[in-house]
Structures are given as C-alpha cells and as structure tokens.
Amino acid sequence: DIQMTQSPSSLSASVGERVTITCRASQGISNSLAWYQQKAGKAPKLLLQTATRLQSGVPSRFSGSGSGTDYTLVVSSLQAEDFATYYCQQYYSTPWTFGQGTKVEIK
Amino acid sequence: QVQLQESGPGLVKPAQTLSLTCTVSGGSVSSGSYYWSWLRQPAGKGLEWIGRIYTSGNSNYNPSLKSRVTISLDTSKNQFSLKLSSVTAEDTAVFYCARQIMYYGSGRGGPFDYWGQGTLVTVSS
Numbered sequence: 159d160i161q162m163t164q165s166p167s168s169l170s171a172s173v174g175e176r177v178t179i180t181c182r183a184s185q186g187i188s189n190s191l192a193w194y195q196q197k198a199g200k201a202p203k204l205l206l207q208t209a210t211r212l213q214s215g216v217p218s219r220f221s222g223s224g225s226g227t228d229y230t231l232v233v234s235s236l237q238a239e240d241f242a243t244y245y246c247q248q249y250y251s252t253p254w255t256f257g258q259g260t261k262v263e264i265k
Numbered sequence: 266q267v268q269l270q271e272s273g274p275g276l277v278k279p280a281q282t283l284s285l286t287c288t289v290s291g292g293s294v295s296s297g298s299y300y301w302s303w304l305r306q307p308a309g310k311g312l313e314w315i316g317r318i319y320t321s322g323n324s325n326y327n328p329s330l331k332s333r334v335t336i337s338l339d340t341s342k343n344q345f346s347l348k349l350s351s352v353t354a355e356d357t358a359v360f361y362c363a364r365q366i367m368y369y370g371s372g373r374g375g376p377f378d379y380w381g382q383g384t385l386v387t388v389s390s
Binding site: 192207 | 312325374383
C-alpha cells in the first residue's frame with residue numbers, strides 16, 4: 159500500500175492568513191492526488207484533483223502543487239468557512255489511501 | 266445534481282454481517298463513466314477505502330478487508346450495497362458511499378467527487 163503522510167497534523171491560523179499543508183507519498187504517484195475538505199459531521203468534499211486542478215465551484219484561494227512524492231495544498235487567505243480538516247488521497251494504485259488529516263483551527 | 270444516500274442498521278452485533286445500501290439519484294449506477302465505492306471513517310480517525318464496483322459488476326476490494334467484503338449492484342433500483350461479515354468493535358465507523366471518477370481512455374480510477382452524508386454503524390452486543 160502507498161502510505162500518505164500529511165504535515166502538520168493540526169495548525170492554528172487567523173482569518174486572512176496563508177496556510178500550507180503538505181502531503182508525502184511513500185512512492186511516486188504521478189500527480190494522482192486529490193485534496194478534500196471535511197467539516198465536522200459532514201462528508202468530505204473534493205477540492206482538487208490531479209494535484210492542481212480545482213473542482214468547479216471551489217474558491218480560487220485554494221491551490222495545489224507538487225510532483226513525484228511531495229504535494230502541497232495552499233489556502234492563500236483563510237476564510238471563516240475554511241476551518242475544517244483536510245485530507246490528501248492518492249489514486250495512483252489500489253488500495254486508494256488517504257493521509258491522516260490536517261485540522262485547521264481558529265487562532 | 267447527483268445525490269447518494271446510505272441506509273441500513275445503525276447497530277450490528279459482533280460476528281454478524283453489516284449490510285448497507287446506497288441509493289443514487291440524479292445519476293445512474295449504470296453509467297460507464299464512474300465507479301461506485303464504499304469508504305469508512307472511525308470516530309476521530311482518517312478515511313479508509315473499502316471497495317468499489319463498476320456497472321459491469323466487476324469489483325475491487327481493499328486487501329485488508331477483502332476476505333470479509335462483498336459489494337453488489339442493483340441497476341433496477343439504482344443502488345449498490347455493501348456486506349461486511351464477521352464484524353468486531355473495530356468495524357464501528359461512519360460508512361460512506363461515494364462516486365469515483367473514471368478517467369476516459371485509461372479506465373483508471375480518480376478521486377471521489379460525490380459522497381453520501383454517511384451513516385454511523387456501531388458494532389456492539
């Protein structure tokens with residue numbers, strides 16, 4: 159199985175701050191990476207696929223980058239509605255696997 | 266707008282079989298453009314992919330659960346179902362059904378773009 163490791167596990171940030179979350183795969187995944195946002199008690203919501211492609215309707219303050227084994231999700235200016243847990247997921251090979259999550263809390 | 270809705274018992278006894286159904290609306294499980302998956306999330310923990318099925322009936326399972334999992338499709342009802350046998354307390358989780366994008370040409374699976382709201386299943390006597 160491909161192991162996905164996110165960092166940090168949690169962070170505190172203020173509205174308007176820039177936030178960066180990283181995801182490292184245990185082997186190269188050729189940009190077969192998605193990012194999800196999950197709010198408490200809700201299902202995950204797909205934000206980006208193929209590492210960089212924003213889903214329709216997702217605000218442009220979210221962006222993704224990376225290649226090989228290392229990927230990054232950036233929120234350029236954190237808004238109140240962005241406080242949530244974020245997960246990366248590889249779909250390079252089965253079984254599809256997720257990172258352990260990064261909880262973004264209000265400072 | 267595609268919607269998925271999980272249904273099934275919220276409490277299952279140890280050693281029994283967990284059975285859940287996902288009803289799809291606004292889309293068809295017969296579509297050749299998607300896979301249909303089950304995932305789960307124990308309280309306070311991360312997400313685990315359980316398995317998926319395609320309109321042809323072909324299925325793939327997570328090796329960690331493969332011996333206990335069966336996913337099936339009912340195109341007449343636009344539903345797909347999960348059976349997980351010999352459950353223990355470690356199987357207690359919120360179970361989600363989700364649609365997985367299939368990339369045209371390669372047939373490779375992509376991310377999960379639509380999810381059900383999730384249903385909590387507790388394994389307890």
